Amino acid sequence: MFARSAAKTLASPSSRLFSSSSARQTKVTVLGAGGGIGQPLSLLLKLDPLVSNLSLYDIRGAPGVAADVSHVDTSSEVTGYAAEHLDAALEGTKVVVIPAGVPRKPGMTRDDLFNTNASIVRDLAAAIGRVAPTAHILVISNPVNSTVPIVAATLEKAGVFDPARLFGVTTLDVVRASRFLASVSDSSPSECNVPVIGGHSGPTIVPLLSQLSRGKRLQGEDYDKLVYRIQFGGDEVVKAKDGAGSATLSMAYAGAKFTGLLLRGLSGEKGVITPTFVKSPLFADRGIDFFSSPVELGVNGVEKIHPIGPLSPQEEKLLEACLPELKKNIEKGKAFVA
Numbered sequence: 001m002f003a004r005s006a007a008k009t010l011a012s013p014s015s016r017l018f019s020s021s022s023a024r025q026t027k028v029t030v031l032g033a034g035g036g037i038g039q040p041l042s043l044l045l046k047l048d049p050l051v052s053n054l055s056l057y058d059i060r061g062a063p064g065v066a067a068d069v070s071h072v073d074t075s076s077e078v079t080g081y082a083a084e085h086l087d088a089a090l091e092g093t094k095v096v097v098i099p100a101g102v103p104r105k106p107g108m109t110r111d112d113l114f115n116t117n118a119s120i121v122r123d124l125a126a127a128i129g130r131v132a133p134t135a136h137i138l139v140i141s142n143p144v145n146s147t148v149p150i151v152a153a154t155l156e157k158a159g160v161f162d163p164a165r166l167f168g169v170t171t172l173d174v175v176r177a178s179r180f181l182a183s184v185s186d187s188s189p190s191e192c193n194v195p196v197i198g199g200h201s202g203p204t205i206v207p208l209l210s211q212l213s214r215g216k217r218l219q220g221e222d223y224d225k226l227v228y229r230i231q232f233g234g235d236e237v238v239k240a241k242d243g244a245g246s247a248t249l250s251m252a253y254a255g256a257k258f259t260g261l262l263l264r265g266l267s268g269e270k271g272v273i274t275p276t277f278v279k280s281p282l283f284a285d286r287g288i289d290f291f292s293s294p295v296e297l298g299v300n301g302v303e304k305i306h307p308i309g310p311l312s313p314q315e316e317k318l319l320e321a322c323l324p325e326l327k328k329n330i331e332k333g334k335a336f337v338a
């Protein structure tokens with residue numbers, strides 16, 4: 001079978017890639033497609049049969065990435081957009097994935113990225129609100145605990161915020177929890193689907209190991225070490241890359257995995273449930289209105305926010321450590337837009 005897709009470097013405003021909203025015609029846009037995450041993420045999205053049109057945008061390098069990825073022999077069309085063509089990149093899109101922004105270097109926290117990434121994400125959100133107000137938005141850019149509230153507040157200001165269509169991508173925490181539990185319990189990651197709740201930074205990452213029999217068995221130092229590794233898996237990669245950035249390949253995998261799950265939900269599949277950071281009522285009584293927990297994804301995006309389920313006494317403590325930090329991060333994001 002030959003590739004039908006040809007890379008275009010710019011679609012003129014008149015060249016809408018599609019005009020129907022059928023499930024088979026799903027345009028997915030990657031903002032930050034030229035980066036360490038954006039490139040492999042674009043490749044993986046090219047492999048997803050639910051993507052019909054892949055729109056790749058970056059302030060640098062996206063047309064080249066698009067030309068490269070477009071040679072992969074799957075059916076989707078790939079178009080690359082240079083810096084000045086953000087609106088064209090977004091036109092008609094159903095899903096926007098955002099890995100735009102700077103990554104950490106050793107010694108930095110995710111919150112240290114706020115000063116640079118907050119305005120990048122705010123400006124991209126404003127463009128989405130203007131050009132593609134009904135798109136589902138998947139935020140990868142850190143600090144996720146703050147960038148998601150920034151996107152929400154920006155869309156709210158524009159009068160187009162729909163909480164069912166905004167997601168912070170916390171899938172890498174779930175992927176890590178599954179991989180690391182498998183390695184200490186001598187099992188397969190497919191048998192270790194750990195719910196991870198809270199947010200996406202150190203102590204705000206709360207793995208619910210007690211909800212799996214393999215996780216429940218871990219005690220004492222083994223339990224503490226595993227929780228630490230899940231909470232600080234990002235730091236492990238930042239340190240190993242030694243100044244060259246943070247997780248990109250595993251994040252691209254996790255980003256494509258979450259996008260694929262969302263597309264399955266959007267196309268009508270039932271029972272698609274995965275943790276994601278969304279506007280949530282679960283801890284609203286504590287003043288926390290964004291929280292990651294298992295969410296059912298459906299034709300409108302967020303279909304149902306599931307309760308977090310039973311917690312062990314250790315997990316209760318982890319949750320108590322998570323909530324104040326998460327609240328602070330969320331408020332910082334909101335204050336930035338206000």
Ligand SMILES: NC(=O)C1=CN([C@@H]2O[C@H](COP(=O)(O)OP(=O)(O)OC[C@H]3O[C@@H](n4cnc5c(N)ncnc54)[C@H](O)[C@@H]3O)[C@@H](O)[C@H]2O)C=CC1
Nearest residue numbers: 032034035036037058059100101102103140141142172251
């Ligand atoms: N949610 C998660 O689990 C994870 C999040 N991240 C975060 O993802 C972000 C990206 O990381 P990398 O890809 O490694 O960084 P990178 O520096 O390799 O790539 C970022 C890309 O964003 C582009 N960019 C900057 N401003 C832009 C704008 N206004 N519009 C469009 N593109 C723009 C840059 O040109 C660059 O190509 C970082 O903030 C990082 O902390 C990283 C790993 C996991």
Ligand SMILES: O=C([O-])CC(=O)C(=O)O
Nearest residue numbers: 104142172234235246247
């Ligand atoms: O650690 C970082 O800065 C990148 C990230 O969010 C992760 O790998 O989980």
